[in-house]
Amino acid sequence: MQLDWKKYTEIADKFQHKARYEDREDLRQDIIVRLAEVASNNGHKPFTEGAMVRVASLVTLEYWRKTKAVLTTTSLNEEIDDGEGNTIELYQTLADDQAVDLEAWVDARVWLQGCPRRLVRIAVKRYKGKPLTGNEQRYLNRYQEKELKKHQKVLI
Numbered sequence: 825m826q827l828d829w830k831k832y833t834e835i836a837d838k839f840q841h842k843a844r845y846e847d848r849e850d851l852r853q854d855i856i857v858r859l860a861e862v863a864s865n866n867g868h869k870p871f872t873e874g875a876m877v878r879v880a881s882l883v884t885l886e887y888w889r890k891t892k893a894v895l896t897t898t899s900l901n902e903e904i905d906d907g908e909g910n911t912i913e914l915y916q917t918l919a920d921d922q923a924v925d926l927e928a929w930v931d932a933r934v935w936l937q938g939c940p941r942r943l944v945r946i947a948v949k950r951y952k953g954k955p956l957t958g959n960e961q962r963y964l965n966r967y968q969e970k971e972l973k974k975h976q977k978v979l980i
Contacts, residue, residue, distance in 0.1 A: 831876065832859040839880045843887055851887050855880045943967055 836855035843851040862879050863871045900915040936944060946960050956964065 827860050827863055829856070829860075831873070832856045832863075835859065835873070835876045835880050838877075839884050842884050844891070847887070847891075851884065854887070855883045858883050940967075 833856060836852045836859070839855055840848045840852040859876055859879055862875075900913070902914050903911045904914055904917075906912050906917075942963060946956060946964050949956060949960070
C-alpha cells in the first residue's frame with residue numbers, strides 16, 4: 825500500500841498551530857505518524873481527507889489531555905527561591921491585606937509635616953465627626969480646589 829506523505833504533512837500543518845508554540849513541531853510529527861499508522865491499518869478501505877482531519881483532531885485532543893494531566897496544583901507549603909538565595913514557603917509571598925503599607929505611611933507623614941496646621945486641625949475635626957464652621961469649610965474648599973488645579977496641570 826502506498827502512503828501519501830505529502831497529504832499527511834498538509835493535514836498536520838493545518839493542526840500544528842493548535843499546540844503550544846514550543847510543542848508545535850512535536851504535534852505535527854505525532855499527527856503524521858498517526859495518519860500513517862491508520863492508513864496502513866485501514867486495509868483496503870479508502871482513507872479520505874475527512875478521515876485524516878478526524879484523526880488529526882483526535883491527536884490534538886490527546887495532546888491537550890496529556891498536557892493538562894502534567895499540570896498539577898502547587899501546594900502553598902512548597903518551598904521556593906525568593907530571588908536572594910533564601911528558600912521560603914509559597915504562602916509567605918501572598919499579600920497581606922492587614923499589613924501596614926510602610927511607604928504610604930511615610931509619605932503621609934511627610935505630607936502632613938508640610939501641610940498647613942489649620943488644615944490638619946480641620947482634618948482632625950472631620951475625623952472626630954464634629955461640624956466645621958463656615959470659615960473652616962471655605963478654607964478646606966479653597967485648599968481642595970488649589971490641589972485639584974495642581975493635579976490637572978500635571979495631567980495636561
